[in-house]
Amino acid sequence: MSVSLRPRSRFLLTALVGLAGGLTPPAVAADEAAEAPAEVVPTSPADVAWAEVTALQSSSPTVTPWAEMTPAQRRESLRMNDVRTQALEAAVTAFAAQFPDDPRRLEVFVQLSYQPPKYITGFSSADDEMPGWNSIIGDEAKMAAFEARQAKRIAEVLASPDATKRQVGGAFYTLFVEARGRFMKDQTSARLQEYLDVAEAMMDRLPDAAANLAKEHLGFLKFHGTAEQQAAFVARLESSDDPDVKQMVAESRGDFSRFSGIADIAFTAADGREIDLGKMRGKVVLIDFWATWCGPCIGEIPNVVANYQKYHDRGFEVIGVTLENSGVRKDFDDPANASKLKMAKAKMLAFAKSKDMPWPQYYDGKFWQNDLALRFGIKAIPAMVLIGPDGQVASIEARGEELERQILRLLPDNS
16 A cells, blocks of 8 residues: 555644645544634535535534543544545545536645545554554555545646645645655665655745755655765755744754753653753753654654663663643633643553653643743654753754664763
């Protein structure tokens, strides 16, 4: 089966919101019922047909906050969302066939890449206690057929003179992620060139692409490209006026000034422990911005756990900063919201225990308004900040095999 946009790409907020039209991650949509567009009385056959599409596009399968759902409710919500998405594809396909030049079709074409149908047949037993998108078992043949249809729709978006910049960005990001996924499964020179061609075309078409797109590409080049390719790409970004891109270029050269003070934060952890990073001088400390709803974060947990178990006795510490989705969006100090915040914290702690994560967790239940995430400009997760024994930020890319390499480089006793 070819690779389509899975949960990993849904957490790159700048890419999705800036270029793909503010598409809401499905797991989040369960918390926040989509606002229906202002009611407009259809005045033409196209308007009548389009109203049927938007009715599916804006509907929400549930109003129960995701964090408060039982496992059974989560599975049912996922199934309902899957049925709705299949209906949305059918509706926009019929609309496009009847009104092939109507530009409104393009928005839904792009949306389907970010919220594809899964054709759910069941759920994996591994996620019985907290089922989510990663635990879905879908009909592989039907998904492959959808992806073939979706590839044609994405090509249509890119070829259309009516496509907006964000629609073009969303379409290119689809190709970008798919090409990268194919390379990761089959790391041949041909697959690498295929990915590089897509990335080059995307940057040519969208020179002001969102910083997270540029950061993803630079991160890919660090692991799979050459030093020359990295340098050429950074040089290409020098002229950007986007402050986030400027920051990314500076950080690629070791300027981590936005994290000033991160090595001195102090807080009461979710389990009651008093934490003061200022007292951890002489140790290597990983600050891991994550969440239980984040698929890529969960995917990285075994790697962090393995390194913690291997190097903790030699001075390696981990601090979690969890962007839990409590369902509360404002008035966090209101007693009426206390039960939701408490429930989300308890579920996070139970999850951490089940994954053998003994390190302390900073929790405030504010989702993307998390105090530390806002303070240090965290716009996508997982985000990992590695602090050396001297209290200075040593890396913000320490994931996968790179984490162990950096730990060994930084430990005072690296023999």
